[in-house]
Amino acid sequence: MTKGPVIVLTGTPGTGKSTHAALLANESPVPLKHINVSEWVKERGLFETYDEEWQSYTVDEDRLLDDLEPLVAEGGLILDWHTCEVFPERWADLVVVLRCNHTKLWERLEKRGYPLKKIQENNEAEIMQVVLEEARLSYPSEIVVEFDSEGMEQLESNVTKIVEWITIWLKNQENR
Numbered sequence: 126m127t128k129g130p131v132i133v134l135t136g137t138p139g140t141g142k143s144t145h146a147a148l149l150a151n152e153s154p155v156p157l158k159h160i161n162v163s164e165w166v167k168e169r170g171l172f173e174t175y176d177e178e179w180q181s182y183t184v185d186e187d188r189l190l191d192d193l194e195p196l197v198a199e200g201g202l203i204l205d206w207h208t209c210e211v212f213p214e215r216w217a218d219l220v221v222v223l224r225c226n227h228t229k230l231w232e233r234l235e236k237r238g239y240p241l242k243k244i245q246e247n248n249e250a251e252i253m254q255v256v257l258e259e260a261r262l263s264y265p266s267e268i269v270v271e272f273d274s275e276g277m278e279q280l281e282s283n284v285t286k287i288v289e290w291i292t293i294w295l296k297n298q299e300n301r
């Protein structure tokens with residue numbers, strides 16, 4: 126059986142990565158395992174330090190990559206993380222960058238109970254397109270797509286587009 130693609134799903138925290146990943150895993154024509162990398166890091170202790178004030182971890186990137194490599198080799202993966210430059214370029218078949226208007230993003234992060242400085246930092250990063258720039262610098266432009274994620278209609282149409290992309294990708298793999 127053809128292996129599924131590896132999709133890097135990235136964007137500032139709160140842009141909708143986990144929501145998209147859950148729907149995508151449900152609607153994909155081929156099984157996709159959703160890895161929420163932040164949760165994965167915490168569960169497996171793949172971090173060096175934890176910063177109480179910022180409520181964030183310093184990830185042990187070498188251990189993380191070693192840990193993920195066998196899963197990537199199997200294929201059929203959604204790597205959901207707020208950064209994407211850590212992953213080797215060869216891992217990704219598609220890189221999806223989610224975007225959100227900063228007012229909406231602020232509300233989402235406030236609801237999540239983030240400390241104010243973390244909300245501010247993430248909002249500024251979204252305005253300055255930090256994750257998008259990172260994706261563009263780390264991967265070939267033809268595999269990087271940017272989707273707005275502000276409402277349910279966009280969520281559904283984004284997932285439909287990714288499902289269509291997967292269908293074509295699978296056909297291309299079979300014809301190789």
Ligand SMILES: Nc1ncnc2c1ncn2[C@@H]1O[C@H](COP(=O)(O)OP(=O)(O)O)[C@@H](O)[C@H]1O
Nearest residue numbers: 138139140141142143144233274275276277280
């Ligand atoms: N396209 C969207 N339309 C409406 N609400 C959304 C959308 N994307 C995300 N949300 C909401 O925003 C919040 C953060 O989404 P989440 O998927 O957890 O973001 P991330 O994984 O990027 O941190 C959740 O409450 C989710 O329901």
